[in-house]
Amino acid sequence: MGKGEFPDLLSPFEVFGQDVRDLRIARKMTLRGLGSAIKYSAAYVSKVERALLDPSERFAVGCDHVFGTGTMLYRQYVQALEGDHPSWFVPYLQYERRARQIFIYTTLSPDGLLQTPEYARALYEMGVPRLTDDQVEAKVAARRARREILDRVEPPAPDLWVVLHEACLRVAVGGPSVMAGQLQSLLDDAKRRNLTLQLLPNTVAPATSRPFTLLTFEKGPMVLHAEGPQGGRPQDAPKITAAAMATYDRLRAEALGRDATNSRIREAFEEYT
Incomplete structure (x- = not known):
């Protein structure tokens, strides 16, 4: 039809x-x-x-x-x-599209929402080498499509807060040109009014070494999403999400401010170029 x-x-x-x-x-x-x-x-x-x-x-x-x-x-x-996301990730995608606030902490690579196509492609080629070129491109497109929420007007785009461990700048994915493009994209995204980006420097022992995401909504409880070797499952138990939010508060308190974050990313960008 x-x-x-x-x-x-x-x-x-x-x-x-x-x-x-x-x-x-x-x-x-x-x-x-x-x-x-x-x-x-x-x-x-x-x-x-x-x-x-x-x-x-x-x-x-x-x-x-x-x-x-x-x-x-x-x-x-x-x-x-x-699309070409794994089935266990679909519940998270539904939450992501309804969220009013999204709090992200990543440790080795930027969250999929912030990845350039070249960076995402390199991750798939390294992580799942048996994928065909067409399968890789389909997965890259599916990941990139998530960015629609950042420019959404109706309903309003969510407010995004990202704490990025400095290792995300140092773990070379796809070579210097791919990394340079990814870091430039982060600097561009940091200019968005609905996005706050902070870098957690290597000199700070993080409150946790495990990446996770918290989401809040106009109605309903806060949701925690954390992935493991077998995928991930959103959780909304108040004790679990409250503990995760307390951890996130420590992470962003220890992270660099906006100007210092941008300066550190720019330094890494210049190294790759």
């Missing part, structure tokens, strides 16, 4: 948008009518249909309810969201 003459050329969310449009027109609903029924603006519906904005989970569920399509659109949404 609605996949056009050349479905293979459409992204999963383009297919989703066209299917929503076809269902809406088949039921003789206007953009405003559908938006009102699921509590979204007509402009939001229009952007989703034209694939100018990725839908939210609530939007997909609401459309299924209005159209009487069971869980068809929700399942399509999950499949589009999963």
Whole structure:
């Protein structure tokens, strides 16, 4: 349904948008009518249909309810969201897209949200050498697509706080040119008003050596995501998230300020160039 003459050329969310449009027109609903029924603006519906904005989970569920399509659109949404990410990572992606604040601590490489395509590609080529070129490119594209939330307007982009261990600047991934590009990208991202970047220097013993992410929402408990050898699973038990937040507070208290962070990253950038 609605996949056009050349479905293979459409992204999963383009297919989703066209299917929503076809269902809406088949039921003789206007953009405003559908938006009102699921509590979204007509402009939001229009952007989703034209694939100018990725839908939210609530939007997909609401459309299924209005159209009487069971869980068809929700399942399509999950499949589009999963892309080439491992299945265990999909629950985190759903949380990430709803978060109002995201607190990230990384130890050896920048979080996927902040990785350049070249850097991500080098990580996959080193970490999973059996992947074909096409598989690597699909995974790089899926990782890069997460950055959509940083420029999102509706709902507002989340506030991002990143504590980056200095090892992320020193562990050479993909060679000098790849590292230089990654560090320049970090400097560019540090200019964003919704992003705070701090560097934890090698001279400081960190409160923890394990990377993790905390997410807060308009409604609902804080969520902790930490990965291990077998993947990761979000946790929202108050005692666990409170302890993680206390650790994060120590990490950012010991980290360098904005100017000193930028200066240290710039120094590393010049070394690679």
